[in-house]
Amino acid sequence: MDTLDQLLFGYRDGHQLIAGSRSLSPRQQRDVLPHLDANFDHADAQQLVGIGIPSLHAYLLGRIWPAPELPRPGAVWAHALLLSAHQLAHIRLAGLLALLRRPLDDRFDYYSRALPVPQGFEYAPAPPPLARALAWAVGTADGSPRIVLWDNPDEAEGTLVGLLDASHDTDRFALSFRTRERARLRSPYRIQVAAAVVGPPGERRDAVIDPRDPPYESRPQTSAA
Amino acid sequence: MRFMLLGEQATGKSSLLVALYGALVNRRIEDLRIVRTIDDVEFLSRGLLAFGRQESLRRTEIDSDARLLMELARADQLVTLDIPDRSGELLKHMLDARVWDSGLLAQIRLAEGAMLFLRADQLIAEASPPPPPASFGESGEPFAETVAVQAPPAPPWSPALMPADARAVDLLQSLLDRRSEPLPLAIIISAWDSVSEPAPSPRDWLSESVRLLDQYLESNAERLPHAVFGVSAQGGDFSSGLAGELIRADPWDRAYLVGPDGLRETLASPILWLLDSKT
Numbered sequence: 001m002d003t004l005d006q007l008l009f010g011y012r013d014g015h016q017l018i019a020g021s022r023s024l025s026p027r028q029q030r031d032v033l034p035h036l037d038a039n040f041d042h043a044d045a046q047q048l049v050g051i052g053i054p055s056l057h058a059y060l061l062g063r064i065w066p067a068p069e070l071p072r073p074g075a076v077w078a079h080a081l082l083l084s085a086h087q088l089a090h091i092r093l094a095g096l097l098a099l100l101r102r103p104l105d106d107r108f109d110y111y112s113r114a115l116p117v118p119q120g121f122e123y124a125p126a127p128p129p130l131a132r133a134l135a136w137a138v139g140t141a142d143g144s145p146r147i148v149l150w151d152n153p154d155e156a157e158g159t160l161v162g163l164l165d166a167s168h169d170t171d172r173f174a175l176s177f178r179t180r181e182r183a184r185l186r187s188p189y190r191i192q193v194a195a196a197v198v199g200p201p202g203e204r205r206d207a208v209i210d211p212r213d214p215p216y217e218s219r220p221q222t223s224a225a
Numbered sequence: 226m227r228f229m230l231l232g233e234q235a236t237g238k239s240s241l242l243v244a245l246y247g248a249l250v251n252r253r254i255e256d257l258r259i260v261r262t263i264d265d266v267e268f269l270s271r272g273l274l275a276f277g278r279q280e281s282l283r284r285t286e287i288d289s290d291a292r293l294l295m296e297l298a299r300a301d302q303l304v305t306l307d308i309p310d311r312s313g314e315l316l317k318h319m320l321d322a323r324v325w326d327s328g329l330l331a332q333i334r335l336a337e338g339a340m341l342f343l344r345a346d347q348l349i350a351e352a353s354p355p356p357p358p359a360s361f362g363e364s365g366e367p368f369a370e371t372v373a374v375q376a377p378p379a380p381p382w383s384p385a386l387m388p389a390d391a392r393a394v395d396l397l398q399s400l401l402d403r404r405s406e407p408l409p410l411a412i413i414i415s416a417w418d419s420v421s422e423p424a425p426s427p428r429d430w431l432s433e434s435v436r437l438l439d440q441y442l443e444s445n446a447e448r449l450p451h452a453v454f455g456v457s458a459q460g461g462d463f464s465s466g467l468a469g470e471l472i473r474a475d476p477w478d479r480a481y482l483v484g485p486d487g488l489r490e491t492l493a494s495p496i497l498w499l500l501d502s503k504t
Contacts, residue, residue, distance in 0.1 A: 014234045014314045015287060026322030033318065034288035072235065073275075074283025186290060198265055 002091070003114035005058070005082040008103065009036045011067060011075035019108035021115075022082070024056075031055045034188075036078035040066040041181050048097075048157045049080075050164060051176035051189065058082040059173055061093070061161070063100040077102050079111065087117070089169040094123040094161050123158035130193075131159045133211035137191050138163050138175065147192045147208045153179035156193040227307045228499055229332045231396065232342025233320075233389075234313035237415030239282050240458035241342075242293050242310055243272030245492045247477035249297075254493045257297050264294035268310070276476035279463045285312040304500060313342075320392055321385045325403070333400055338409040338499035341397075343389060345455070346419040348434055351388050390435045397441060401448055409502035410451040411495035412442070417455030417483060418462065426487030427455040452498050454490075455483035 007020040015037050017029060024032065031053055038047050047064040062080030079100050083091075095118040101110065125131060130150050137146040150156060160177045167175055176189045183194035185207070197208055209216045230238040246269040249259050268291045272282050285291065292309040309332060319326050333339075380386070387395065400408065414420075414427050425433065431453045432439040442451050460479025461467040471479050477492075484490040 011284075014317050015284075016314075016318075026318070027324055030318050030322055030324065030326070033314075037287040037312075037314075039283065039286040039289065072284055073281050074286070076286075184290065198267070 002087065002117045004087065004096075004099070004117055005114055006099075006111055007032070007036075007062075007078075007080045007082065008108060008111035009033070009076075009078040009080075010103065011070045011072050015076070019111035021111075021113050028053075028055050032060065032080070035060060035178075036062055036064060036080055038064045038076050038078075038180065039074060040076070042066075043068050045181055046102075046154060047178060047180050048154075048160065049178045049189075050160065051178075052173040053082075056082060058084060059088045061096055061100075063097075063102075065102045079103075081115070085173070088172050091117050093165045094158065095120045097123060097157060097161060123162060124155075125162070126155050126159035129211040129214075130156055132214070133209050133216060134159050134163060134191065134193070136216050137209055138167070143174075143190070145187060145190055145192070145207055147183040147185075147194060147197055149195065149197070149208060149210050150193055151195050153181070153193040153195060160191065160193070226304060226337050226500060226503065227332070227335055228496070229336040229339040230308060230310060230342065231316065231339050231400075232313050232413075233317045233392070234284065236313055236342035236344050236347075237413065237456065237458055238313060238340075238342050239268075239272060239285055239310055240415065241340075241413060241456055241492070242308065243269050243276060243282060244456075244458040244477060244480035245496070246293065247273045247276070247475075248480070248492045249295075251475070251477050253477055254491045256491070256497060257299055257493050260296040260298050260303065262295045263305070264292055266293075266295075269293065273476055276459060276479075279467065279472075281459070281463055284314075285310060287312045287314055299497075299500070306496065316396070317385075320396060321383065323384060325399070330403060333404055333408075336408065337503050338411070340411045340413050340495055340499075341393065342413045342415055343393060343435065343438075344416050345414050345430075345434075346416045348389055349419065351390075352434060390438045393435075393438045394441045397438075397445070397449065401445065407448050407450060409499050410442075410449050411499055412438075412451055412453040413495060414453065414455045416457065416462075417481075418457040418460070420455065424455070424483070424487070426485060427453040427483055428485045429487075430455070450502060452485050452495075454485065454495050456492070457481050458492075 005021045008018045009015060010018040017024060035049050035051055043066050050061045052059050060080050060082060062078055064076050064078040067075040067077045081096055099115055133148050137148055156179055164172055164175055177191040178189045179193045182196045182198045183192040185199035232238045248254050275282055289312055294307050297304045297306055315326055442449055458480050460471050480492055482490050482492050482494055484494055
């Protein structure tokens with residue numbers, strides 16, 4: 001049976017690996033950490049992240065949640081699946097979202113063993129304007145980062161993984177994305193879906209796409225937090 | 226002027242920036258005036274709101290690119306202050322892994338000064354003697370009949386087990402390996418309100434309570450010219466409640482700083498000391 005490695009990060013004297021089906025070297029942990037940490041404005045928000053991690057030889061698909069029950073303000077939980085190159089190319093990825101679980105207490109058994117690859121691949125598609133904008137952003141020939149503005153970034157989750165599923169095998173590792181409340185103009189992700197954009201005034205904002213205002217060709221945007 | 230904040234998680238780096246920003250905006254510092262803010266200061270404004278609610282700041286996430294970037298007027302001189310607020314966990318993982326983070330490394334090479342943050346209450350707790358083993362009576366004598374209990378194996382040594390002062394020295398040694406020029410260093414002892422009264426001067430407190438670091442600094446004074454400050458950015462411990470008169474005070478009036486000699490100074494004193502160290 002094919003299985004997936006998983007990692008759980010949380011706050012214990014710093015944001016760090018709490019449980020996992022495999023160990024990480026300090027260097028690997030350092031490479032993974034920025035993708036599995038977040039700053040939330042709302043306690044009910046979540047973020048989805050997908051990115052290839054060369055030092056792990058794996059594609060990371062993870063979700064991050066606020067952890068207001070932990071003593072340090074701003075603490076988060078992050079649960080990630082690690083897909084090998086073979087898995088990234090051959091399994092239906094959309095079904096993986098159902099495996100991402102926020103811890104509900106301090107029992108972490110679920111996170112300490114490799115998970116069987118799910119057979120189902122149901123997912124919630126994004127509203128059509130958002131789905132069209134995401135497909136356009138993924139398909140842009142220059143490959144430069146794009147920010148898609150959407151009030152509820154969670155609605156992009158299924159379509160982002162669907163687009164990863166639909167990408168050519170050789171392109172998947174390079175297709176990175178993140179949903180978040182506020183996108184940053186300087187970011188390692190190919191696609192960010194966010195309700196707002198932050199960054200120093202005057203920085204180029206022509207990579208920002210408003211799904212409600214097609215066509216999406218680059219033009220100055222005024223949206224800012 | 227680029228100054229660097231060095232400190233592990235929860236050592237008060239963001240808290241000092243927020244309190245300093247509040248003091249500058251509200252004209253509590255005679256020597257410095259904000260001319261303009263250059264980068265996004267939302268995280269500082271949010272921080273002031275949190276302090277106003279008597280809540281500690283949220284931790285800084287690992288990939289944060291927040292910074293205090295503003296132009297200040299000091300007498301007839303204009304100074305651009307650039308202080309990135311990087312996550313302390315980044316430094317912790319770097320010390321644990323013994324691998325420099327590329328962003329921090331670039332900062333170290335470019336910085337014209339740095340602030341090293343240590344938490345007074347953490348250092349006090351580390352210096353306290355551990356409780357006697359459970360198999361010993363209050364007098365320290367072993368019980369006549371004790372049940373043999375297998376002690377859990379000690380975890381293998383790692384840099385993460387080092388006390389805070391040894392980790393600070395480890396950091397400074399690594400820093401000097403990567404930088405040939407002197408680096409002016411403001412030592413910030415945060416949570417200064419947790420130091421028992423009558424509090425010694427921050428300089429004396431460092432030499433008494435953080436001896437390894439103090440000796441290292443003294444023996445490297447040419448490459449690491451330094452001054453020691455005590456800071457209470459919150460004005461007290463929110464979890465145990467503030468003293469009566471502080472509850473009604475604004476966050477920038479609650480915060481206070483004690484200079485190297487033990488005298489009250491403004492929250493900008495470490496910045497001013499670093500600026501003067503470069504002239």
